Amino acid sequence: MAANILDRQFSPAEPGAVLASDITYIATMEGWLYLAITLDLFSRRVVGWSLDSTMEEKLVLNALTMALGRTDMRVGAIHHSDRGSQYAANGFRKLLAAKKLRQSMSRKGNCWDNAPTESFFHTLKTEHIYFESFATKEEARESIFEYIEVFYNRERLHSTLGYKSPVDLEREFAKCA
Numbered sequence: 001m002a003a004n005i006l007d008r009q010f011s012p013a014e015p016g017a018v019l020a021s022d023i024t025y026i027a028t029m030e031g032w033l034y035l036a037i038t039l040d041l042f043s044r045r046v047v048g049w050s051l052d053s054t055m056e057e058k059l060v061l062n063a064l065t066m067a068l069g070r071t072d073m074r075v076g077a078i079h080h081s082d083r084g085s086q087y088a089a090n091g092f093r094k095l096l097a098a099k100k101l102r103q104s105m106s107r108k109g110n111c112w113d114n115a116p117t118e119s120f121f122h123t124l125k126t127e128h129i130y131f132e133s134f135a136t137k138e139e140a141r142e143s144i145f146e147y148i149e150v151f152y153n154r155e156r157l158h159s160t161l162g163y164k165s166p167v168d169l170e171r172e173f174a175k176c177a
Contacts, residue, residue, distance in 0.1 A: 001088060002103040006080040010116050015042045015170055016073045019101075021063060021081045022117035023055060024125075026144070028134040035144065036060045036086075038067040038079075039116055042173075044158055045166030046120065046148045047071045051141050057089040064092070068099060080104040082114055124152075 012018045018041040026033040034055045038048035048067025052059045064079070079101045081087040087105065096103050106113030128147045134140035157163045164172070 001083055002105040004080075004107050004113055005102060005104040006078055006113070008113060008115070010041055012042050014074075015040055015173060016071050016077060017042060018078045018080065019047070019064075019067060019071075019073075020114060020117050021048075021060060021079065021087065022114055022121065023059065023084065023086065024121045026051075026129060026134070026140055028137050028140045030135075030137050033137050033140050034059055036063040037117060037120060037148075038063045039120060040067075040071055040166075041116055043166040043169045044116060044120070044160060045153050045170065049144075049148055051137075051144065053137065055086065057086050057091055060084075060086040060092055061095060064095060073099060073101060075100045076102060078102050078104050080106070080114060082106045082111075083108055120152075123156075124148075 006018065019038050020041055021036065021038045023034055023036045026035055031053065033051050033053060036050045036059045037046050039045065040047045047070045048063040050059050050062035050066065079096055083105050086092065093103060111118055124147065132143060134143065154165055154167045156165055161169045
């Protein structure tokens with residue numbers, strides 16, 4: 001298992017310096033869906049996400065692959081997660097190494113070590129999921145896509161970001177860089 005090198009330093013100075021990932025579950029009338037997300041901690045933008053009916057390694061690999069395709073990662077950047085078996089799996093660790101990312105993991109049983117992802121899941125559920133009843137997994141997918149890609153990343157204001165959206169903060173940073 002990887003050490004906790006992030007050590008709750010949740011405010012990197014630039015995009016692509018620290019990613020944080022986690023998994024939650026979403027109920028549908030067809031059964032559970034599992035949602036893996038990857039946040040860029042600079043802007044709190046969900047840069048990668050994946051939904052699946054199982055919580056296997058491919059769930060987190062798909063979220064990380066999406067994130068790597070949408071974010072310019074710094075060499076030596078940190079990827080932080082909990083100690084879940086999906087994040088400790090060989091394929092996941094090999095992808096991190098191939099992209100020259102350093103793996104960081106929370107201490108055992110300590111949700112505060114990955115607070116930004118826990119906060120995102122709380123926000124997703126209290127602002128959206130708990131007000132919905134998904135008849136099908138496809139209906140849940142479409143709704144979660146809309147929430148993440150249209151609302152959360154582009155419109156939702158974050159107190160942590162000075163009441164800007166993740167996309168707006170990244171645009172401001174790009175203008176100053």
